[in-house]
Amino acid sequence: MIRLQTPILESTRLKLRAGEELLLTGIIYTARDQAHKNIVEALKNNQELPFEFENQVVYYVGPAPAKPGMPIGACGPTTSYRMDPYSIILMPKGLKIMIGKGDRSDSFIQALKKEKAVYLIAIGGIGALLSKTVKSSTLVAYPELQSEAVYKLEVEDFPCIVAYDSLGNDVFQTSKV
């Protein structure tokens, strides 16, 4: 188990290897389908982005609403492949660390290798448990998207696994050898 503080510097990112289990502490940003669409449109139109991408971590999640007194509701990962067409545009713009679940397209993996990005996975369907690692949640952009808005999450020991490292090694393959 490797403990990492976010933001994650390039030198640290490049050392990560597929299959390694991580515990992230610090800030991560949420974005899923509609937020990705908005961010890509903002880029095209030279509009301001919800946050600077450099060294930041994006988590594909649409959390359940927080109960009173809680920072967030259930908040497990959503399936990542839907973000592939957007990620291929965002990686060259500096978005290098993504958390989701499930495998991704060949074109995503090619772009990931070229950009020396990494793709992390969290366990799907354990949103109640993962909510315990979130200390605070702040709305950053696109409130009209409800659960799909961009939130800044402060996490402590958020568990994930390196699925694709910057060399393109793939845990979905290596774990089966």
Next chain:
Amino acid sequence: MLSIPKGKLIKRVKKMVLEANFSLDKSVINFLKSGLGKETSALAINVLENILHNADVAQKEDIPLCQDTGVAVFFLEIGNELCFDYSLEDAVNEAVALAYKEGYLRKSIVSHPLRRINTLDNTPSVIHIKLVMGDALAIHFAPKGGGSENMSTLKMMTPASGIEGIKQFVIDTVIAAGGKPCPPIIVGVGIGGNFEKSALLAKEALFRPLEDEAKDPLDSSLEKELLLEINKLNIGPMGLGGNTTCLAVKVNSYPCHIASLPVAVNLQCHSARKSHIILRGESI
């Protein structure tokens, strides 16, 4: 005349919606535990242990098991002796809206598939209605997540494809889905009917108890063979390898046209949330 008071119906449906989202079926937990016993890889064991731990936390603290609290899918079996002076579908949707608001469940429904504006109360539900004999209303509910639903398939096969063709189609669907639908999955297979009936059969199959087997011996042997073959694929929990790719295969079949062999495969994630109630008619 027999009916079910609207207020009572709304209260009971709201309760069953909340229960399904917070408490995982005992049988799903038992199947997951039995899968855990068959795993040797550290990753697979880690995933299954986390899933079981999550179920415990969700139930104790009334936190949804999964943030994807789904499309609210209902099967209503309405006894012919019952009579309603209100819209049953509207009442069910009213209960869903209340449950999703008061239970802090995620609202995941958009009003038009292309405009994509959230309806803010998780309605409308998808409600299937069957008329049956008797004085009771049976309600079956599942909050169906988008991740596993997206991996589902339907193919209009031809009679020549036969049982081998069906098996290959199911296996191909599971392989293409990989870790995306949150395995260990449950596979609902609908065979026969026509285009839309096969999809409905597959969905109904997912509502069956995990422990049962299909009444038709041919369907039942197909369930057993597919389960064995799927669990040899080494997809494993969350696609990270292992012996527990699938908890159960459920096959529902129906007569079909001489030209056709429709097959639908509906995938269900490990967070297989369901609830069932039966309401008896009251004199009005």
